[in-house]
Amino acid sequence: MKPRTGFFDFTGCEGCQLTVLNLEDELLELTELVEIAEFREVASGAGGELDLAFVEGSICSPQEEDRLRAIRARSRVLVALGACADTAGVNALSYADDLSALDAGVYGPGEPPRAAGYPRPLSAVVPVDHRIPGCPIDGREFLGVLQALVVGRIPELPPHPVCVECKLAELPCTFERGLLCLGPITRAGCRALCVEGGDRCRGCRGLVDNPREEPYFRILEEHGLTEEAILAELGVLHLSRRGGR
Amino acid sequence: MADDNGARRGAAARRAAFGRPATRAEIEQFARALTAAYEVVGVQERRGRLTLDPLEDPAHLRLEYPPRVHSPKKFLFPNWEQLFRFRLGETVLLEADRAPVPRVIFGLHPCDLHAVGVLDQCLFEGEADTAYRAKRRASVLIGVECFPDEHCFCTSLGTDRVAEGFDLFVHRGGTDYRIQVGSPKGEVLLRRYAPEVEAREGEPISSQPPKPTARRLRFPVEALAPLLEEGYDHPIWQEIGARCLGCGTCTLLCPSCYCFTVEDRLHLDLGGGERVRTWDSCQFDQFARLSGGAEARADQADRQRHRFFRKYKYLWDRHRRTACVGCGRCSRECLAGIDPVDVLNRLFELRAGRESAAPPGGEYRPRLAEVVEVGPASAADRRLRLRLPEPVEVSPGRFVAVSVFGLGEAPFTVASAPGGGREVELVIREVGSLTRALHRLQPGDTVGVRGPFGTGFPLEEMAGADLLLVAGGLGMVVLRSLLLAVLARRRQFGRVQLLYGAANPEAFLFGEELRSWQRGGELDVRLIVDRSSGGWSGPHGDVTRLLRHLELDPGRTAAAVSGPAGMYRFVNPLLLDLGIAPERLYLNLERHMKCGLGKCGKCRINDLCVCECGPIFSYDRVRHLREAIER
Numbered sequence: 082m083k084p085r086t087g088f089f090d091f092t093g094c095e096g097c098q099l100t101v102l103n104l105e106d107e108l109l110e111l112t113e114l115v116e117i118a119e120f121r122e123v124a125s126g127a128g129g130e131l132d133l134a135f136v137e138g139s140i141c142s143p144q145e146e147d148r149l150r151a152i153r154a155r156s157r158v159l160v161a162l163g164a165c166a167d168t169a170g171v172n173a174l175s176y177a178d179d180l181s182a183l184d185a186g187v188y189g190p191g192e193p194p195r196a197a198g199y200p201r202p203l204s205a206v207v208p209v210d211h212r213i214p215g216c217p218i219d220g221r222e223f224l225g226v227l228q229a230l231v232v233g234r235i236p237e238l239p240p241h242p243v244c245v246e247c248k249l250a251e252l253p254c255t256f257e258r259g260l261l262c263l264g265p266i267t268r269a270g271c272r273a274l275c276v277e278g279g280d281r282c283r284g285c286r287g288l289v290d291n292p293r294e295e296p297y298f299r300i301l302e303e304h305g306l307t308e309e310a311i312l313a314e315l316g317v318l319h320l321s322r323r324g325g326r
Numbered sequence: 327m328a329d330d331n332g333a334r335r336g337a338a339a340r341r342a343a344f345g346r347p348a349t350r351a352e353i354e355q356f357a358r359a360l361t362a363a364y365e366v367v368g369v370q371e372r373r374g375r376l377t378l379d380p381l382e383d384p385a386h387l388r389l390e391y392p393p394r395v396h397s398p399k400k401f402l403f404p405n406w407e408q409l410f411r412f413r414l415g416e417t418v419l420l421e422a423d424r425a426p427v428p429r430v431i432f433g434l435h436p437c438d439l440h441a442v443g444v445l446d447q448c449l450f451e452g453e454a455d456t457a458y459r460a461k462r463r464a465s466v467l468i469g470v471e472c473f474p475d476e477h478c479f480c481t482s483l484g485t486d487r488v489a490e491g492f493d494l495f496v497h498r499g500g501t502d503y504r505i506q507v508g509s510p511k512g513e514v515l516l517r518r519y520a521p522e523v524e525a526r527e528g529e530p531i532s533s534q535p536p537k538p539t540a541r542r543l544r545f546p547v548e549a550l551a552p553l554l555e556e557g558y559d560h561p562i563w564q565e566i567g568a569r570c571l572g573c574g575t576c577t578l579l580c581p582s583c584y585c586f587t588v589e590d591r592l593h594l595d596l597g598g599g600e601r602v603r604t605w606d607s608c609q610f611d612q613f614a615r616l617s618g619g620a621e622a623r624a625d626q627a628d629r630q631r632h633r634f635f636r637k638y639k640y641l642w643d644r645h646r647r648t649a650c651v652g653c654g655r656c657s658r659e660c661l662a663g664i665d666p667v668d669v670l671n672r673l674f675e676l677r678a679g680r681e682s683a684a685p686p687g688g689e690y691r692p693r694l695a696e697v698v699e700v701g702p703a704s705a706a707d708r709r710l711r712l713r714l715p716e717p718v719e720v721s722p723g724r725f726v727a728v729s730v731f732g733l734g735e736a737p738f739t740v741a742s743a744p745g746g747g748r749e750v751e752l753v754i755r756e757v758g759s760l761t762r763a764l765h766r767l768q769p770g771d772t773v774g775v776r777g778p779f780g781t782g783f784p785l786e787e788m789a790g791a792d793l794l795l796v797a798g799g800l801g802m803v804v805l806r807s808l809l810l811a812v813l814a815r816r817r818q819f820g821r822v823q824l825l826y827g828a829a830n831p832e833a834f835l836f837g838e839e840l841r842s843w844q845r846g847g848e849l850d851v852r853l854i855v856d857r858s859s860g861g862w863s864g865p866h867g868d869v870t871r872l873l874r875h876l877e878l879d880p881g882r883t884a885a886a887v888s889g890p891a892g893m894y895r896f897v898n899p900l901l902l903d904l905g906i907a908p909e910r911l912y913l914n915l916e917r918h919m920k921c922g923l924g925k926c927g928k929c930r931i932n933d934l935c936v937c938e939c940g941p942i943f944s945y946d947r948v949r950h951l952r953e954a955i956e957r
Contacts, residue, residue, distance in 0.1 A: 107594055110594045110595055111594070113595065114594070114595075114596070224594060228592060228594065228596070231596070232592065232596065240610065240611050240612050241572075241573070241574060241607075241610050241611070242571070242572075242573050244571070244573035244574070244575055244661075245573065245574055245575075245578065245607075248574075248575055248578040248579060248659070249405055249578065249605075251375065251377055251396050253375070254659060254661065256661060265571045265573055265661060266571075289611075290611060291572070291611050293570065293571045293572050293626070295568070296568065296569050296570060296571055296662055297571060299569070300571075300661055300662060
């Protein structure tokens with residue numbers, strides 16, 4: 082019996098589901114492994130019990146909370162798909178602002194069309210069994226996690242930081258360019274795409290299990306960064322809380 | 327001094343080194359010709375970076391490049407290596423990996439050639455790693471000159487020049503090059519793919535002094551292993567552990583680090599997969615994590631120390647070579663600025679500082695101890711109880727050196743019970759001027775004491791056994807200390823028998839004490855004397871007589887023998903005949919000694935230093951030493 086699998090989305094850009102759909106070469110093989118019962122981006126779903134639920138996006142409203150709880154209730158295994166679901170991702174930028182000011186900025190004066198709260202990761206509402214970090218997710222990592230769940234292995238994420246990716250790709254350290262990089266405390270698994278592309282690591286995959294915060298912050302200070310600048314950088318992807326969640 | 331090493335090995339490199347002249351154009355042509363049969367990799371610029379990669383155009387091959395370029399480890403011991411493939415189905419089918427690609431690595435720096443030597447040493451030792459060997463054999467190594475940058479410290483490790491381990495080496499020679507042949511394979515390649523060069527007469531390669539490096543160890547490479555040995559508990563590990571990010575950059579970039587992990591990769595269709603190995607790092611979480619979650623090296627300080635020990639000590643202990651080649655890649659890219667040269671120099675300075683803080687020769691200077699009790703140990707021998715200024719760790723078999731200023735110093739076995747107290751008890755037999763002076767001491771007098779020194783009985787290993795103690799004369803002193811230790815934990819031992827021989831009944835040491843233990847049923851004491859003048863109802867003869875008709879269970883008995891040098895020759899064979907295991911037969915092999923520090927050379931039994939390894943030895947440890955047992 083192929084596991085019945087559903088894909089769901091909440092507040093987010095749906096880029097992680099797109100990443101799944103972009104796995105063109107593997108997509109057909111994927112459908113051999115699992116029965117895709119629900120995938121709003123592709124087809125309307127049938128409902129019912131699920132073996133696997135991949136859930137994208139952050140939870141921002143009571144309605145979203147209810148819907149997530151309902152998905153959880155009918156899913157054997159629930160996986161947070163991408164940074165918004167995993168850590169609240171870039172959505173958490175709004176934490177820096179007052180909620181009513183945000184509402185007024187987006188919807189204009191008066192009562193906002195629906196009550197929205199600060200975005201939260203799935204784990205703030207329901208138990209999450211596994212997670213696939215990243216903004217967006219890495220397609221190969223998604224396949225690895227899915228395969229592990231199908232064969233009954235515990236999915237594992239790389240425990241080491243992005244520095245490893247840079248060394249394997251022979252990329253010079255971002256700090257040598259005078260830029261702040263979150264690579265030393267961010268979980269690897271991305272092949273250092275952003276650094277390769279000329280940017281720096283902004284921490285989309287969340288913190289490693291055991292971030293060496295003290296030595297890291299000392300290094301940032303040695304590079305002349307103020308506490309505010311460090312916190313602002315960590316705030317982009319909501320890393321300031323330990324564990325990235 | 328560090329440079330002397332380099333100079334020495336450099337001299338080896340210079341010996342008989344000659345090379346055939348070649349132009350840059352000819353070398354390019356050579357590289358191009360090699361592509362017919364090999365994948366040729368070399369350093370070239372790619373997207374603004376210099377990398378060692380398959381050559382797209384030999385015209386772009388860099389023969390001079392900075393030490394920062396990543397090492398050839400990625401080809402010889404790649405991060406992703408398929409060990410085998412498997413197919414799942416009715417039966418599991420295992421398939422071997424493909425044969426490795428024949429490859430020329432065109433341009434290894436001397437340090438990296440040394441690093442290949444380290445990989446060879448580590449991966450061929452014991453069960454050879456044939457996956458590595460296959461790649462190694464399929465590879466041709468061509469060396470090139472290097473120009474150290476501010477992170478290099480190859481000269482301190484003698485890896486700035488290289489005399490062997492390459493197939494060809496391209497030296498700079500004025501505006502041209504000189505190609506040195508390092509192996510028959512290199513000779514053949516040159517003949518086949520650069521015949522004009524091969525046909526030329528070789529020219530001597532001009533003398534090469536050690537390369538100047540800004541960073542250097544302030545001590546010779548030979549001092550590294552002992553320095554680390556001594557520095558195992560040094561606070562510097564905590565200090566660098568607290569700075570370390572655990573990112574593994576140091577080991578990933580290291581040209582000789584090869585620790586790996588192995589995992590299965592299943593194909594998406596689940597029909598099969600491959601078992602692959604990838605680089606791992608001793609700096610990572612999980613590297614030494616046991617199933618169940620316990621960490622064998624939980625602290626980053628432990629991990630950094632482990633890395634240093636593997637680089638500078640463990641391989642040195644076995645093969646007299648460091649696993650570090652001084653390429654500087656780890657410090658060059660360490661965000662936390664952990665620099666092995668700094669760490670090692672600081673370890674050295676801290677030690678040197680500590681030594682210079684104490685007055686020179688301090689280890690020879692005794693502490694002053696007060697005599698607190700004197701009394702008879704036998705008719706002729708004196709018991710002396712001393713109080714030291716601070717507590718000392720004594721255990722049965724260890725000894726102290728006692729001084730009477732003006733007369734000298736001599737070693738004495740500790741007769742008292744083990745423990746960390748301030749008092750020790752000695753037995754003094756008057757044999758010379760020093761012991762005569764000790765006999766005259768009264769409570770309140772002062773003597774000098776150094777120690778305790780030496781290695782005593784392994785009480786933990788002996789626990790649980792029946793004990794057979796065989797003493798002759800003054801040899802009883804150490805066994806009295808052992809008996810006190812045993813009686814303090816009597817229930818951990820089985821039967822305890824003491825066979826004790828003395829010259830005459832008056833010569834028995836601790837007679838009253840032994841009798842009271844015998845009466846208390848704590849041990850079985852049997853005495854024998856050489857001669858007596860009446861009043862002795864026991865047997866006469868030497869102690870071996872007591873070994874006849876002895877009841878013991880040899881399988882559960884440990885024996886300890888202590889007596890005059892001549893006694894062992896007779897007692898040992900009898901005990902072995904009784905079935906005592908050689909590793910459970912402990913001997914007290916006292917020797918003349920002057921320092922207790924392993925230096926004076928007087929106490930050596932062949933190559934063993936009694937004051938450090940002894941005086942208590944198991945028989946199996948010394949049986950092969952011709953000087954151990956008097957013949």
